[in-house]
Amino acid sequence: MELHNSENKLNIKFKLNNKFVEKKVEPRLLLSDFLRNNCGLTGTHVGCEHGICGACTILFNGNPIRSCLMLAAQVKNSHIVTIEGVANKDEYKDLRQALKKHHALQCGYCTPGFFITIISLLNEKVNYSETDIRKKLSGNICRCTGYTGIILAVSEVIKKRYTKEIS
Amino acid sequence: MNDESKKYIGKNVLRFEDDRLLSGKGVYTSDLNFPDQLHLCFLRSDTAHGKIRSINKDKAEKLKGIYGIFTHEDFKDVPPIKSPSRMKNYYATNQNILCVDKVRYVGEPIAVIVADNRYIAEDAIELVDVEIENLEPVINVKDSIKSNSAILHNEIKSNTILERTFNKGDIQFKRDEKILSVKNNFSMTRKSPVSMETRSYVCNIDKINDALTLYSSSQVPGVIKDALCQFLKIPGNKLNVVAPDVGGGFGGKASLYPEEIITVLLCQKFKRPIKWISDRFEDLMSTSQGFEEIMEVELFFKSSGEFIGLFGNIFGDVGSYSIYPWTAALEPMQVAGFLQGPYKIDNFNVNVKCVVTNKPPTGPYRGVGRPAAVFAIERLIDIASKKLKIDPAKLRLQNMIDKKDFPYKIGSGIVWDKAGFKNCLKSALKIIKYKKFKKINNKNNKNWIGIGIASYGELTGIGSKISVAPGMPLNTGTETGIIEIDATGSISATFGIASHGQGLETTLAQIIAEMLGAKIEDIKINQGNTSFIKHGTGTYASRSAAIAGSVAIKSSKKLKQQIIKIASHIFETNKKNIHVNEGFIFEKNTNKKISFHELARAVYSDMETLPIKLRKPLIALETYDPIFGATTTATHIAVVEIDSETYKIKIRDYVVSEDCGKVINPMIVDGQVHGGVAQGIGAALYEELRYDESGQLQTATLADYLLPTTCEVPNIKIEHIEKFLPDNLGKFKGMGEGGTIGSVAAIANAVSNAISHLNIEITELPISRDKLYNLIKSGAK
Ligand code: FES
Ligand code: FES
Numbered sequence: 001m002e003l004h005n006s007e008n009k010l011n012i013k014f015k016l017n018n019k020f021v022e023k024k025v026e027p028r029l030l031l032s033d034f035l036r037n038n039c040g041l042t043g044t045h046v047g048c049e050h051g052i053c054g055a056c057t058i059l060f061n062g063n064p065i066r067s068c069l070m071l072a073a074q075v076k077n078s079h080i081v082t083i084e085g086v087a088n089k090d091e092y093k094d095l096r097q098a099l100k101k102h103h104a105l106q107c108g109y110c111t112p113g114f115f116i117t118i119i120s121l122l123n124e125k126v127n128y129s130e131t132d133i134r135k136k137l138s139g140n141i142c143r144c145t146g147y148t149g150i151i152l153a154v155s156e157v158i159k160k161r162y163t164k165e166i167s
Numbered sequence: 168m169n170d171e172s173k174k175y176i177g178k179n180v181l182r183f184e185d186d187r188l189l190s191g192k193g194v195y196t197s198d199l200n201f202p203d204q205l206h207l208c209f210l211r212s213d214t215a216h217g218k219i220r221s222i223n224k225d226k227a228e229k230l231k232g233i234y235g236i237f238t239h240e241d242f243k244d245v246p247p248i249k250s251p252s253r254m255k256n257y258y259a260t261n262q263n264i265l266c267v268d269k270v271r272y273v274g275e276p277i278a279v280i281v282a283d284n285r286y287i288a289e290d291a292i293e294l295v296d297v298e299i300e301n302l303e304p305v306i307n308v309k310d311s312i313k314s315n316s317a318i319l320h321n322e323i324k325s326n327t328i329l330e331r332t333f334n335k336g337d338i339q340f341k342r343d344e345k346i347l348s349v350k351n352n353f354s355m356t357r358k359s360p361v362s363m364e365t366r367s368y369v370c371n372i373d374k375i376n377d378a379l380t381l382y383s384s385s386q387v388p389g390v391i392k393d394a395l396c397q398f399l400k401i402p403g404n405k406l407n408v409v410a411p412d413v414g415g416g417f418g419g420k421a422s423l424y425p426e427e428i429i430t431v432l433l434c435q436k437f438k439r440p441i442k443w444i445s446d447r448f449e450d451l452m453s454t455s456q457g458f459e460e461i462m463e464v465e466l467f468f469k470s471s472g473e474f475i476g477l478f479g480n481i482f483g484d485v486g487s488y489s490i491y492p493w494t495a496a497l498e499p500m501q502v503a504g505f506l507q508g509p510y511k512i513d514n515f516n517v518n519v520k521c522v523v524t525n526k527p528p529t530g531p532y533r534g535v536g537r538p539a540a541v542f543a544i545e546r547l548i549d550i551a552s553k554k555l556k557i558d559p560a561k562l563r564l565q566n567m568i569d570k571k572d573f574p575y576k577i578g579s580g581i582v583w584d585k586a587g588f589k590n591c592l593k594s595a596l597k598i599i600k601y602k603k604f605k606k607i608n609n610k611n612n613k614n615w616i617g618i619g620i621a622s623y624g625e626l627t628g629i630g631s632k633i634s635v636a637p638g639m640p641l642n643t644g645t646e647t648g649i650i651e652i653d654a655t656g657s658i659s660a661t662f663g664i665a666s667h668g669q670g671l672e673t674t675l676a677q678i679i680a681e682m683l684g685a686k687i688e689d690i691k692i693n694q695g696n697t698s699f700i701k702h703g704t705g706t707y708a709s710r711s712a713a714i715a716g717s718v719a720i721k722s723s724k725k726l727k728q729q730i731i732k733i734a735s736h737i738f739e740t741n742k743k744n745i746h747v748n749e750g751f752i753f754e755k756n757t758n759k760k761i762s763f764h765e766l767a768r769a770v771y772s773d774m775e776t777l778p779i780k781l782r783k784p785l786i787a788l789e790t791y792d793p794i795f796g797a798t799t800t801a802t803h804i805a806v807v808e809i810d811s812e813t814y815k816i817k818i819r820d821y822v823v824s825e826d827c828g829k830v831i832n833p834m835i836v837d838g839q840v841h842g843g844v845a846q847g848i849g850a851a852l853y854e855e856l857r858y859d860e861s862g863q864l865q866t867a868t869l870a871d872y873l874l875p876t877t878c879e880v881p882n883i884k885i886e887h888i889e890k891f892l893p894d895n896l897g898k899f900k901g902m903g904e905g906g907t908i909g910s911v912a913a914i915a916n917a918v919s920n921a922i923s924h925l926n927i928e929i930t931e932l933p934i935s936r937d938k939l940y941n942l943i944k945s946g947a948k
Contacts, residue, residue, distance in 0.1 A: 140876075
């Protein structure tokens with residue numbers, strides 16, 4: 001790998017929420033800070049900056065990752081999706097409604113991170129049980145809800161979407 | 168026509184906050200950026216107790232992007248933070264915003280760096296040389312009170328900064344042979360509130376008017392504003408404190424912090440916006456902590472099981488300073504205050520000592536003192552029931568205060584009234600199918616099953632006759648609410664509270680819609696901004712729904728009278744014939760109707776419909792003070808399963824039967840219970856701020872300070888008992904903290920029950936897997 005002088009900014013081109021973006025970044029800039037401060041996308045939250053809480057979860061080439069554990073420079077040529085990129089998508093209307101109905105958020109700080117983790121779970125298109133869902137979501141921390149509403153909402157959406165009709 | 172307005176109170180109205188928060192459009196303090204802003208970073212002490220010998224910042228100051236590095240020298244005229252109290256035997260500590268010559272905990276701010284961004288500021292920290300001479304660190308309470316211990320605050324001359332004894336009945340208690348007792352030492356370790364959003368402050372300056380706006384992740388913007396104005400001598404109309412969306416608080420954001428004061432001072436100095444966002448590491452070591460108590464308690468009873476006395480000593484480790492505005496009295500005094508719980512006990516004698524140590528200051532954390540108190544008394548009751556061979560549920564019922572005993576004054580002076588103590592216990596027993604558990608014998612099982620009960624009483628929605636923290640000279644009992652209708656007919660309602668996840672934008676709108684007869688969508692709730700309302704404190708101590716909810720009723724009623732008066736003129740009818748519902752005003756006999764919008768136009772815009780005397784602004788401003796508090800109660804029952812090989816503790820079932828008076832929004836109430844119980848699970852099984860003997864924090868990341876995840880929090884069954892309504896206007900009781908108050912003890916009792924065949928009692932929390940292992944290993948010897 002080439003070594004960079006930390007003074008020199010790097011040029012990165014990548015796709016952000018389906019739009020091409022080109023920016024200059026300092027080599028040491030965290031991806032989470034970059035998205036929030038340089039791209040103005042403050043929906044990605046920061047709760048620990050050491051990879052535990054999941055508040056900063058985004059999609060990196062389709063996979064959920066923690067943006068606090070990556071550098072902005074690493075997104076070169078990739079596709080990043082943040083909460084802003086999925087907020088209005090019709091395909092997640094059922095999820096948004098279920099989260100509201102089951103009171104799955106209180107302060108909302110963990111919510112964007114959970115939302116991204118959940119949609120990548122939904123995209124697996126598997127009829128997961130409650131125990132599976134609990135395991136799959138255990139990398140995101142919510143301090144307000146005790147998770148009850150989150151689990152109920154996700155279980156409901158998964159059931160509605162992926163239960164095979166028995167005729 | 169039906170006379171009633173559409174009902175909203177008691178309904179699961181979906182939250183107005185959700186759409187914005189679900190789409191990443193919430194605006195938290197750290198999301199705010201202003202042109203030209205500078206960032207702060209604090210250089211913190213790495214020593215628990217020491218004398219600052221020198222600070223050399225020459226190298227750091229030369230770094231590009233650094234605007235200044237400031238120490239106490241630069242803020243000489245700023246007085247130390249001092250938290251006054253009317254309590255006897257109390258000594259307020261002097262907490263300088265930056266250490267003067269002494270450091271008193273690891274993480275205490277010594278210097279502040281102003282830079283273009285946080286990255287550069289952190290570079291500069293590395294280049295500042297601070298020389299500290301070590302003093303003997305005072306880490307645990309029992310050492311701190313020894314006469315030869317090092318003293319933290321020389322001007323106080325003692326590490327015990329407050330002492331008080333609560334007495335009732337016969338203190339020279341006759342301990343004759345027929346009287347039995349159980350005695351134990353219980354302890355809780357330190358916790359951090361850990362709201363997912365860390366503490367954050369941004370101060371902006373309006374140069375034209377020389378006015379400041381502090382955006383703060385605070386639960387108490389009103390308290391902060393008044394304090395800042397007083398400390399910094401800023402006139403109230405030159406400083407506004409705004410709490411935008413706040414990412415949880417749980418008490419950690421309910422105090423005044425040095426960083427908050429410094430953010431404002433530097434904004435004044437640089438005349439530029441100043442931003443400080445705490446990182447998690449700083450947050451764990453500098454946000455107020457809680458729950459560290461030692462409780463040496465003894466319960467006396469007759470062989471019939473009747474309780475007769477409760478004696479004890481409470482040692483509260485309050486950390487290095489007495490926090491503003493709550494004081495160090497807050498937590499330890501509440502332990503004693505609520506120790507007796509919902510039980511009849513005639514003789515009470517409990518001494519409390521609040522002791523300073525070289526750890527961060529303690530402050531409110533969800534439950535405040537009561538999780539520890541309930542842990543101690545409920546554990547004692549279970550131990551007593553073993554001695555008496557009486558079933559623990561039965562022993563509780565036998566001693567519980569009955570409705571015929573109300574009002575009942577307990578040993579600490581707190582008065583219980585109108586609460587379903589027994590109803591909650593009975594209901595919880597029924598839901599969990601208690602009888603089923605009586606036959607359990609774990610001796611030969613691989614998995615040990617245990618059941619644990621905890622009942623408690625708490626005082627919520629407290630009026631001005633009682634301070635939230637003892638002796639605190641702040642009025643926390645009053646709320647003001649303003650409801651206005653503008654020329655378009657839309658409604659703004661403004662309160663001094665500050666929501667940080669409780670959904671107050673929704674619950675207050677529910678109350679107003681029903682009481683005023685408005686459409687809920689037409690109501691906008693304003694809160695968390697000190698420019699809206701001149702006195703208001705914020706959201707803490709389970710008060711907002713009860714007090715702000717009541718003032719919402721009062722203001723709505725007043726405004727409705729004005730609407731009816733105007734409408735009766737328009738319809739040329741008697742006031743009695745007017746009915747208001749869902750944003751329309753009806754004449755009952757003719758079914759004529761006008762909308763709020765039309766009525767507002769008649770008042771504000773057209774000059775013909777109404778005589779001048781009726782064209783007054785549609786506004787009602789009321790204040791409300793419930794004077795005393797409301798008794799909230801609940802019983803929690805936990806069922807746990809312990810794997811006898813791995814010592815993994817799993818919560819299999821959980822029930823909460825609670826009485827919070829009239830429920831405004833059941834979904835939101837349940838959410839508060841779920842979240843509270845999850846925090847109690849953390850406190851009972853996982854969470855611990857561990858300080859070593861030199862005062863270093865061993866659990867300074869979320870990888871070490873373990874929070875419950877989806878796999879640790881079970882489904883919770885909740886039952887609401889709405890039979891015992893308090894005296895406040897809305898008949899509401901507070902319920903934001905109860906989940907944490909009951910769960911700690913219920914789990915401790917369940918774990919003890921599961922290992923009862925080993926004759927081991929849980930007396931220290933959290934009971935982590937390795938602690939359980941060691942306990943069993945040493946007990947089995
Ligand atoms: S902020 Fe990235 S995991 Fe917590
Ligand atoms: S809703 Fe507050 S942290 Fe999850």
